Amino acid sequence: MVSQNPAGTSSPKNWPQNIRYITAPVYQHTLTPEQLASVRTRKKETTNSIPASVSIGPCSIVKITPISDPSHPAAGQCGLFTASNLKPGTFILQYLGKIHASPASPSLPNLTSHVDPHAGSDYDLSLDRDQGLGIDANELGNEARFVNDYRGIAEKPNAEFRDVWDERRKEKGIGVFVLPEGKSGKGKGIKKGQEILVSYGRGFWGARKDPN
Numbered sequence: 001m002v003s004q005n006p007a008g009t010s011s012p013k014n015w016p017q018n019i020r021y022i023t024a025p026v027y028q029h030t031l032t033p034e035q036l037a038s039v040r041t042r043k044k045e046t047t048n049s050i051p052a053s054v055s056i057g058p059c060s061i062v063k064i065t066p067i068s069d070p071s072h073p074a075a076g077q078c079g080l081f082t083a084s085n086l087k088p089g090t091f092i093l094q095y096l097g098k099i100h101a102s103p104a105s106p107s108l109p110n111l112t113s114h115v116d117p118h119a120g121s122d123y124d125l126s127l128d129r130d131q132g133l134g135i136d137a138n139e140l141g142n143e144a145r146f147v148n149d150y151r152g153i154a155e156k157p158n159a160e161f162r163d164v165w166d167e168r169r170k171e172k173g174i175g176v177f178v179l180p181e182g183k184s185g186k187g188k189g190i191k192k193g194q195e196i197l198v199s200y201g202r203g204f205w206g207a208r209k210d211p212n
């Protein structure tokens with residue numbers, strides 16, 4: 001289900017009013033030509049790609065869901081749940097936000113981390129470590145910003161973030177994928193109505209209060 005946001009773009013059900021819903025990445029205006037060129041250069045190790053045919057706008061296979069269960073560690077917040085059964089390895093959706101440079105990168109040489117507007121963001125993923133680029137969905141993004149970490153919710157994650165090549169835009173990105181089957185056959189897919197859960201990594205929780 002979709003609704004119209006103030007800018008006239010369709011946004012998904014339960015989308016928060018104070019966050020801008022976007023259907024394509026937004027660039028920090030201070031990115032250097034070198035950083036932009038890097039975003040537009042495919043790395044040979046990036047084997048996953050998003051086909052140009054993927055539909056733009058609200059994703060029909062996910063639902064942003066407010067969490068009311070008091071035993072859920074993110075109670076009072078939202079999570080991202082599936083709207084259909086998803087097989088192992090399925091591409092779910094792209095992680096959209098503002099593509100920005102961290103202060104250590106050449107475009108912002110005089111800033112230190114305490115003035116980095118993205119340093120404290122809980123929605124910031126690394127896009128390109130060599131160039132110090134990230135994707136921050138704190139103030140603008142899409143449904144992918146609601147994917148929670150599995151800790152305290154399930155025994156293990158059922159999805160993962162992967163580097164991708166966006167065939168439509170011809171640029172790097174990050175996608176959310178159902179975990180693949182794997183050698184042990186552990187990835188079983190995600191059933192309709194289940195929460196999509198990744199591992200943020202210990203670094204995320206190390207810088208915050210560990211949920212476990």
Ligand SMILES: C[S@@+](CC[C@H](N)C(=O)[O-])C[C@H]1O[C@@H](n2cnc3c(N)ncnc32)[C@H](O)[C@@H]1O
Nearest residue numbers: 073074077078122145146147148149150151211
């Ligand atoms: C990228 S956001 C995920 C979406 C968030 N739940 C929301 O509604 O906006 C990351 C934040 O979600 C919460 N979160 C995600 N996974 C969690 C977990 N396993 N336990 C506790 N809090 C979690 C934390 O507040 C974390 O900083």
